[in-house]
Amino acid sequence: MTPTQETDLILIVDDSPADLEVLSKTLTDAGFEIAIAIDGESALEQVGYELPTLILLDVLLPGIDGFETCRRLKMNPLTQEIPIIFLTVLDDTLDKIKGLNLGAVDYVSKPFQQEEVLARVRVQLKLYSLTKTLERQNTQLKQEVEQRTAAEAALQKLTVDLEKRVEERTAKLKQTLSELQQAQMRLVQSEKMYSLGKMVAGIAHELNNPVSFIDGNLVYALHYIDDLLELLHLYIKHYPNPAPEIQEKAEKIDLDFVMRDLPKLLNSMQVGTERIATLVRSLRNFSHLDQAEKKAVDLHQSLDNTLLILQHRLKLTSKFPGIQILKEYGNLPLVECYPGQLNQVFMNILSNAIEALEESVINHEGTERIDKDIPKIEIRTEATNDKVTIRFADNGPGMTQTVYDRLFDPFFTTKSFGKGTGLGLAISYQIVVEKHGGRLHCVSTLGEGAEFIIEIPLPKAD
Ligand SMILES: Nc1ncnc2c1ncn2[C@@H]1O[C@H](COP(=O)(O)OP(=O)(O)OP(=O)(O)O)[C@@H](O)[C@H]1O
Ligand SMILES: [Mg+2]
Incomplete structure (x- = not known):
């Protein structure tokens, strides 16, 4: 109305x-x-x-x-x-x-009074009409507020939906990235393993032939030289005064010394070839390229092989005091494992320890090193009913919490570009945890070194 x-x-x-x-x-x-x-x-x-x-x-x-x-x-x-x-x-x-x-x-x-009636009627009608207008406007305003509130609610819902979608996308992207990194890591790992194994196997093979013919012939050489020396002794005994030309030559070559030194010399040559032969065996063991299946192995032998390969990095040099290796081997049974891969783990962890120790020596340059600071790596092994534990503890610089938190992340490295790929521990983690169902973890305090602990489960005894 x-x-x-x-x-x-x-x-x-x-x-x-x-x-x-x-x-x-x-x-x-x-x-x-x-x-x-x-x-x-x-x-x-x-x-x-x-x-x-x-x-x-x-x-x-x-x-x-x-x-x-x-x-x-x-x-x-x-x-x-x-x-x-x-x-x-x-x-x-x-x-x-x-x-x-x-x-x-x-x-x-x-x-x-006619005028009064009219005036009052008009005032009331005006008031009534104004009230109605106000009411209408009020209702309209209320409606507008309601519409706005509804729009705001819709907007809010939209924002929440959008946020949720962004979150979902981000999660998906993160997962894809992580999958990609894993795939890349596996690729690098197999490539690394393959080329390393191939190279090691090649060197071992190339060395094996010459070493075996030196080693094999050395036995005869020793034998012949023994005979020849014996013969010489007989000559000297029966002809104490040889012709002047022979006497002159004997003096010139210092025959007495040659006769005393030659056997010693041959002995050390034999020790040397034996060492080469051992190294070749270690290299072959290390590569284990053909070992696609699990095999029961003596882990102490694996550790020793790895140490032998790393020997040159442990030695004292003009710049480096050398690293002491302290072994505390327990009683280990043969362990069913992929030996080539576990060797790779030992290699990665020991290399890291060596690099950490080298770094701490560089940082100590010019300062007096006290005895406790002699760089060392302790390797301890132990077996219980259900697992074997191998610990590598170094007295290097240790690490900060930030490094500790990312230690096993693929591509995480604190080493300068070209020096580290940041894959060593990530690969090791995969080998220990995924391939062997074991555990790999680290305990470290900044300034007090680091200890890496590998646990490999043993099959349940029946
Ligand atoms: N024994 C250790 N002491 C102190 N820091 C360590 C030790 N071992 C590993 N780290 C830290 O963990 C990081 C990651 O190690 P990881 O072996 O995965 O990669 P990397 O050694 O840097 O490179 P790569 O092994 O691929 O050559 C290292 O860069 C180093 O900062
Ligand atoms: Mg490394």
């Missing part, structure tokens, strides 16, 4: 024909439409047909009075908002208060 001022319908409820006439004329002249009721009941009935915009209600009526009519109008949700102005002859303040309390908006005292 949008009240447009001059065509508003005003209901006049009054039983006095004179008043009715005055009011009707005044309002009609002012352009209002009017309806008339002469008592409360017919007024209530009338509003049922057509809702007026405003009601002028006489207090004194036959039947139910104006107050009761007002009360009933206010009880009906359809009519409760219609502004009511009381018409009263009583200039009684109490009556006015009663009327206002019942919900009337104003009152006009009889006898009427």
